[in-house]
Amino acid sequence: MLASIKSLALLALAATAAQAAVVTYNWNITYVNANPDGLHERRVIGVNGQFPIPTINVTLGDTLVINVINQIDQPTSLHSHGLFQTGNAQFDGPSMVTQCPIPPGANFTYTIPIEQHGTYWIHGHNRGQYVDGLRGPLIIHNTNETYKYDEEYTIALADWYHTEHEIMLEQYLSIFNPSGAEPVPESGLINQKTDAKFNFVPGKTYRLRIINMSALAMFHFYIDGHEMEIIEVDGIDVERKVVTSFPVTAAQRYSVLVKARADATKNFILHADMDPAMFDVVPPELELKVKGTIVYNETAPLADSGVTDEYEPFNDALLVPVIPETTQLPDQIFPLTAAFSVLNDYSNKATFNDITYVMPKVPTLYTALTTGNLSSNPEVYGKYSHPMVVKHNEWVEIIINNDDPGNHPFHLHGHVFQIVGRSTGKYDPADGPYPGYINSTNPSRRDTVLVPSEENVAIRFKANNPGVWLFHCHIEWHLQAGLATTLIEAPEVMPSVLKIDPTHIEHCKALGIPYRGNAAGNEGLDLTGANVGPDPLPGTFTAKGIVALVFTIISAFLGLATVIWYAREDDAQISAQIAQAKNTEEQH
């Protein structure tokens, strides 16, 4: 049965064997100095001494090999965003989920069979390193593309900060940020620059692959004077949809077809407007409206551009995948409510169902592989990795309530999922069945979905990929604040599918990280010493509160009693004086 997974993959490989190649990239992860927005030179994380990092280009059926040498002073790891990694979870990348991070100075080879096609990206997945520049496009070409076009361009959008992410993270998570205001970027970039140009030849059709590699910002994408047809979303080819503009959240990708104009008399502006809704403040020097140029003729003037703040409404649930996949009734439903609050460590943290994600002591994947029969027991993974255990080939539904004023893009590793429902408000299972199901025989599919503030979304997928897959908000600050859960998929099947390369274990040893046992590194269900996260504040009186209140009440009563005492004797005294005076009178 699961031999079938592997053999399917091999079959796919074999089918394209004629062109199948091993594509190798040798990447030294290094620090570089760069100034992409021309405003501020700073240290960034680059590859082979260069920034931006190289774009990866592979074809369906290839095997992608990335030989990583970590030449920065921090541990690092790489995640190929959107790649299924079927039976290959140990190369998925998130630190302490599927691997120990790569120690400084060490090597790590990612070997990834390419079983899908479309527009993806690759980025650091230890701390917020991708915000410091460790991110780039990963383009997988199909041997036979669904749509015909003459040329293609990759348009990688990103927000950009002038400060290193560790410093911003410290400020973001400090007790002096109780409202959880995210750091505001200093600029926006297209292909890591502010003056991106794309040459168009009249009459040709272009495929634009749009990737949002931001830490936080959502972009609205549109091109003056040109209509766009969406043909791909997160690696899934969809039926053409004409749009004038559409939003792209962090980590999402789209491909659009754009027909060049008939004449080369003017050049046109390509717009990527950053949406300020999630920015705590918008400083006046922040240029929200990032622009690139479609160049027909170097000397041609720019066409007039209307400045707009009104964008066409867009619902990605309406996109129809070219390869249909029906949905099934779910075997398990996980309702998750995302919220932010100040927890009992007094910093603003993110929670799913009041649990904030904290990395376990042992990478979760290694726990699943070394705890035998207990691997199907969620307890073994620790409360704060928020495990969701599912059985092989079950249909799994996750209903995400966004109980926060912000808009959050949620991403599931190892899968694309169907968008099967959208609704407003907060769904409580106690109220009955979910009310927002979209009845479709071919629901829209993607791997990163936006759940707007105070709304909810239902997603579904089949658990056909044994492994440990992180599910998290792709706003990097929120991931660090704990807005994540771990999907433990088919642990009963994992040992026969996954083998951990011994070099990975060596890296754990080098960093002093345990690599066997439960979330605390112990045998069985003994979780003493596990990493625990902060919990919600009680919101009621604690002992010191009661003591303080009692003392204030006592002091008030004492004070009032003193007032009454002070005033009362006045009477007796006066009476005495009057009596005295009367007596003296009478004596006369």
Add this chain to the structure above:
Amino acid sequence: MGSLFSVPIYFVIFRETTEAAVIVSVLLSFLSQVLANDNQMRNRLATQVWAGTALGLLISIAIGAAFIVVWNKYGNNLWAGSEGIWVGVFSLVAVVMITVMGMAMLRTTQIQEKWKVKLSKAMDNENQKGLGNASRRYAMFILPLITVLREGLEAIVFIGGVTFTTESKSIPLAVVVGLISGFIVGYILYRGGNRMNLHRFFTASTCLLLLLAAGLVARAVASFEAYVWGKLTNAQSDDGGTYDPRYNVWALTCCDPKNNDLGGWQLFNALFGWSNIGSIGSVVCYIAYWLIVIVALVYMKLKRRRIAKANALQASHDSSNTTSGEKHSFELEDNKVDPAVAHTNEATRAHSHVIHEDQPADLKHL
């Protein structure tokens, strides 16, 4: 909540008006008690009280209108940056005034004569000018003025903040009804005062006033702390409901006086300084206020006992002398005695003289 009547605004106006009316009506009751027999001075001082109140109202309304106009024009929250400081400072000024006035009111019978003498001196045109004298003369004008100003500005700031989220048509009715309710409460206190047990009234009203003042201390400290915390956290608005966790003793999810849906907790806040977020600072300062009051009262009481003893001795001395033609020896006696006591002696003797002669009905029970 009706769209024609904003309940939070009603509560705020009612609360602010009641607080101001309490203080003003106590002043007026006091005047009509102490100066029951002196219509001219009583009316003059009552006029001062009303004038101070009216001027305070006028200034509040003028400033309020100006602020609301500027506010709506520029759309900025002008208070936001420093509301904490404004509220805190105004509150502390009011605390001092209320406490001093409240405690002074307790020494009713002796105070009556002292004030009578003092007030008549103040009314005397022969008095020289000077700030000390002026503030004494116009105490009855200044006190209600500052009180009404503080209440008024507080109300304006709150309403200013609320107008952004409130439909404008729900404001006027709530303001008017709040004002009327507050005035009624004040009036009842004022009228009732003439028939009530004078001494008990003053004691009770002082208790209420000091309770209010203690609550104000807690609110003032909380306000300063909120300002500092807002600066530390670069807060955009000064009421995010967050607090400095390092100095916190309780943080309840219920019972929030800022929650407009539950008017009860707002009242608790107005009367006792209650907040669902208790800080070390506000708790300590609240207790410290009462300790200061207790110490002051005990000290004053012991000092008075000492004086009263001396007076009683003096009285028994006097009784063994004839009341007339013995001034000479009396003055000699005086020189041995503490001048403060002499002054009080005079007042007491004058008082006992008055009692002996007039025996006003409402003092008989003493």
